[in-house]
Every structure is written in structure tokens, then in C-alpha cells.
Amino acid sequence: MASPRRALVLACIAVLLPAALSGCSLGKKGADHEEVREGLDVEVDGVGYNVFITRQLNIKQPPDDDFYNGPEPKPGRVLYGVFIKVCNITDEIQTPISDFIVEDTDGNEYRPVPIKGDNPFAYKAKELAPKECIPPPGSAGAFGPTGGAMLLFDLPDAAQENRPLELQLVGTQNLLEGERTERTIELDI
Template identity: 50%
Template sequence: MHATRRLALLSLLALVAAGAAACGTDKDKVGIEEPAREGLRLPVAGLDYNVFITRQLNLRIPPDKDYYRGPEQRPGEALYGVFLQVCNRGERAARATDDFEVVDNQGNVFKPTPLPRSNALAYHPRTLQPNECIPEEGSIAQQGPTAGAMLLFRLPLANTENRPLVLVIRPPAGAGGPERRIKLDL
């Protein structure tokens, strides 16, 4: 009887270990096979990317007019800010990507609007040392209500109905690894 219990216990432990291994595999695929939701950290080329919030901007009201000082949206168009954080939780320096796009469910692709370096709230890629983030800790972007650096997208209003809209994050050139996708909460 002692041998039977031991065999049962070993079988149970094997099942638990297999289940734990399967969970780890699924976690590694988050944002690859299916888009992840906003608020989840996704690894891309050694850095963690996290979209905190996506929201439409109205440049005629504070604080939105401070996020972007450029041409307003054209008729039939909306401005959306995708606010994200990128952190290096590794042990080596790594380059943040500048390769983003939004894709609607019809396959239409939208690239971010370039923002000037003088915009302290904008996302600007750079090499991050271990334990560094974009936006930088203590910066206006990190301390602000969105807690993230902004990517700005000009989207035709008709395309905002083609949901889900997905943010595609590709590794920087030469870094390798899979792209990740996040379903934007519009």
C-alpha cells in the first residue's frame, strides 16, 4: 500500500509540473498568437512594453493641448494617444524600438505621427540601461495622469469602428525576436 501511495503522489506531482510548464509556455506567447489586453507587460527584444491607456485627444482642452502642439485633426479624423511605458528589467543595455503601427480589423495600417524631441510627454526611443524606463522616473510624463510616454496616431473616424484596433510592437532593427500585439481599448 505504501508503494501505491508513493506512485499516486508522484503521478500527482508530475501533473502539477506539467500544468505549471504549460502556463509558462502560454505566458511566453501572450501578444503573439492573440493580441494582449492593455495593462500587461510584454517582452520585446529584452525590454518590457506596457500600454497603460489609449484615449482620444481633444486639443482644445487642458491637458490634451499640452500633449501635442501641432495641427488639429482634419474633418473625419481623430487623434489618439497611446500611453506606454518601456522598461529594461534585464542585466544589459537594450535599445527601445521605434517600430509601431496600429492595424484595424480590415488590415488598414496606421503609423504614429512623429513628435518633436522638445515634447516632454512624447515617446522617443533610446538605449535603456538596466532598471531604466521610458518615460524616465520622475519626469512629467511619468508623473502625469497617464504615467506613460505618448505615441500619437491620426485615425480616420470610420476606421475606429473597425475594431479591434491592435498596436503592433516590432523589435528594433537587428534585435530579433517576435513582434507583440496589444488590443487597444478604444
């Protein structure tokens, strides 16, 4: 028969252990984390995201020279366009993510290259009215062969070997719950 003190300790462990473990990720990315493959819709904070295609760009040749009119990548680096459609799927004004990250299997993170000027293919975050999308219907980005607005990444050659590359989508902080929604899209590189 267990002593009353030992029974109390065991009861406390039985109650507190599941609570402690639920807060631990144990190598996972969290309860509200979802991974999908390129081409599938994911939702973050009332906004739908769909990566139509990810492709290496050769800005010396058409049609890639229309996607980006900037400097060529340095030796040992490659430009990739991630073409994404972003739509407000609610009946309220929403602000989509403006800070995207591509992460490789070594944990290296890459942020998009800023695209200067009036590039009709560039992703530019803005408040979206209900059911509004980036790129807007009928625009060069929506109508073009890639079907989306472009996020441009300048990646080292080694990143191609550290696949899969994942586009991280992190929502805003929910102050009531103390959590934020995270989604990951595995890029088809």
C-alpha cells in the same frame, strides 16, 4: 500490402508534412506571437512594454493641449494618444522599438505622428541602461495622469468602427533562428 515505393512515399509524407505545416501560419501570426490587452506587460527583446491608456485627444482643451501642440486633425480624422511605459528588464543595455504600428481589423496600418520639439510627453526611443524606463521616473510623462510616454496617432473616423485596434510590437531579426518576436496589444478604444 503496400508496395515498397508506396510505403516510402507515405513515410516521406509522414515525416515532411508536420515540418511543412509548422512553418505555415495557417491564418495565425506565428509561434512567437502573443496578444495581450492594454494594461498588461509584454516583453520584446529584453524590453517590457505596457500601454497604460489609449484615449482620444481634444487638443483645444486642457490637459490635452499639453500633450500635443500641433495642427488639429483634418475633418473625418481623430487624434489618439497611446500612453506607454517601456523598461529595460535585463542587466544589459537594450534598444526599445522605435517603429510602432496600429492595425485595424481591415488590415489598415497607421504609424505615429512625429511630435516636434521638446514635448515632455512624447515617446522618444533611446538606448536604455539596465532597469531604465521611458518615461523616466519623476518626469512629466511618468508623473502625469496618463502614466506613460505618448505615441500620437491620427486615425480616420472609420478606424474606430474597425475594432479592435491593435498596437504591433515587432522585435529585431534573430539572425541565428531567422525569426523575430512579435507582440500585439489590443487597445481599449
